[in-house]
Amino acid sequence: MAEEVEEIVPDSEYRGLVRHLPPGWRPYWVLARFDRPIGAWLLFWPGAWAIALAGHGADRWDLILWMGLGAFVMRGAGCVYNDIVDRDLDRKVARTAARPLASGRVKLKAAWLWLGLLCLIGLAVLVQFNLTAAITAVASLGAVAAYPFMKRITWWPQAWLGIVFSWAALVGWPGVTGGFAPAIWLLFSGSVFWVIGYDTIYALQDIEDDALAGVKSSARALGRHARSGVALCYAIAIGCWISAFWQIRPQLLALAALLPVAVHLAWQVARLRIADPADALAKFRANRFAGLLMFMACLVVGSTA
Numbered sequence: 001m002a003e004e005v006e007e008i009v010p011d012s013e014y015r016g017l018v019r020h021l022p023p024g025w026r027p028y029w030v031l032a033r034f035d036r037p038i039g040a041w042l043l044f045w046p047g048a049w050a051i052a053l054a055g056h057g058a059d060r061w062d063l064i065l066w067m068g069l070g071a072f073v074m075r076g077a078g079c080v081y082n083d084i085v086d087r088d089l090d091r092k093v094a095r096t097a098a099r100p101l102a103s104g105r106v107k108l109k110a111a112w113l114w115l116g117l118l119c120l121i122g123l124a125v126l127v128q129f130n131l132t133a134a135i136t137a138v139a140s141l142g143a144v145a146a147y148p149f150m151k152r153i154t155w156w157p158q159a160w161l162g163i164v165f166s167w168a169a170l171v172g173w174p175g176v177t178g179g180f181a182p183a184i185w186l187l188f189s190g191s192v193f194w195v196i197g198y199d200t201i202y203a204l205q206d207i208e209d210d211a212l213a214g215v216k217s218s219a220r221a222l223g224r225h226a227r228s229g230v231a232l233c234y235a236i237a238i239g240c241w242i243s244a245f246w247q248i249r250p251q252l253l254a255l256a257a258l259l260p261v262a263v264h265l266a267w268q269v270a271r272l273r274i275a276d277p278a279d280a281l282a283k284f285r286a287n288r289f290a291g292l293l294m295f296m297a298c299l300v301v302g303s304t305a
Contacts, residue, residue, distance in 0.1 A: 008062075009111070013093065017035065027100040027105040028106065030099070031079065032114070033079055036142045038284070038285050038287075038288055039075045040068075040071050041196070041199070041288045042165055042287060042288065043071040043075045043168060044067060044068050044072075044291075045168075046165070046166045046169035046172070046191045047064075047168030047169060047171055047175075048172065048291075049191070050168070050171075050187060050298075051063060051067070052298035055067065055302040058303065063175055067175075068124070070122060070125035072090065072146070073122050073302035074118070075164075076118050077115055078144055078147075080111055080114055080118065083101045083102070083111070087102050089151075089215060092209070092213040093210065093213055102189075109202055126138070130174070130178060132179065132219075133171045133172075133175035137167075137171045140171075143164050143167070144164055147164055151215050151216050155220065156218050157201055157217060158196045158203065159196055161195055161199055162195035163196075165190060165195045166191035166194075170184065177277065182247050183244045183245075184244075186240050186244035187241065191237070193236040193237040193240065194234065196233045197230045197234045198230075198268075198283075198290075199284075200226060200233070201232050201272065201280050201283050201284045202284040203217040203220070204278065205280050205281060207219055207220055217288070230272070231269045234266070241258055241294070245257070245258065245297075248302065254300075257296075257300045258294075260297070268286060268290075
């Protein structure tokens with residue numbers, strides 16, 4: 001039983017699945033966070049939103065599926081890279097000290113090889129997109145590579161993560177239209193603030209450990225104003241999405257499609273218990289459902305434009 005606990009990080013979701021993998025595979029599965037698919041969902045949704053809002057949610061379901069696979073493997077690759085860079089910091093934080101690299105269960109060379117394999121799968125996904133979308137996707141690599149260092153140099157690494165985790169929107173839109181339009185920049189901007197909001201919630205789990213390790217975060221920067229900060233980010237996100245929808249369908253009825261996601265985000269803020277790490281994790285994970293609500297809104301507006 002003790003060995004099973006050691007094989008997973010504290011907020012792992014699919015303990016049963018990890019337990020049934022061959023022992024030699026488990027650390028690599030955990031290293032890529034495949035046991036915690038919430039990150040892949042959050043990376044995936046902005047791309048799906050863009051395809052749906054562009055009016056191709058039904059006829060380009062194949063591209064949405066490719067986007068999903070790409071989000072799954074590239075989020076895994078990003079996590080491996082992040083842990084390579086952060087392996088020393090991770091040893092100083094209680095929640096991350098058990099990660100495979102930090103704990104020594106995966107060697108550095110093996111981690112680099114695993115990263116390369118995941119990137120090769122990502123390349124297979126990339127060739128499914130047109131040239132404009134593919135070039136845009138490749139352009140994200142610089143932001144991805146820089147992200148692990150942001151927590152060392154800025155109090156707002158969540159803003160950088162917002163750019164990284166919203167980039168799929170800039171890939172999905174040209175993937176079905178061949179170019180860009182004002183609506184996609186508004187959709188992207190709203191997604192950036194959505195990410196800042198939910199990742200600030202996530203960072204609430206680590207405030208004390210981050211302070212000891214010297215790691216910066218928006219949660220530490222906001223302090224007792226964290227709830228207000230998250231509320232402001234979510235409000236700006238909704239404002240940007242209202243503007244994006246208006247570009248596609250300038251009717252008040254179209255904006256009503258955003259009500260479910262707006263109510264859900266308001267619920268997160270109202271019910272958030274700042275000092276409760278378990279609640280912060282639960283509210284963070286709830287954004288998987290928020291992403292689904294936003295996708296449904298984009299599908300409705302895009303298909304009726």
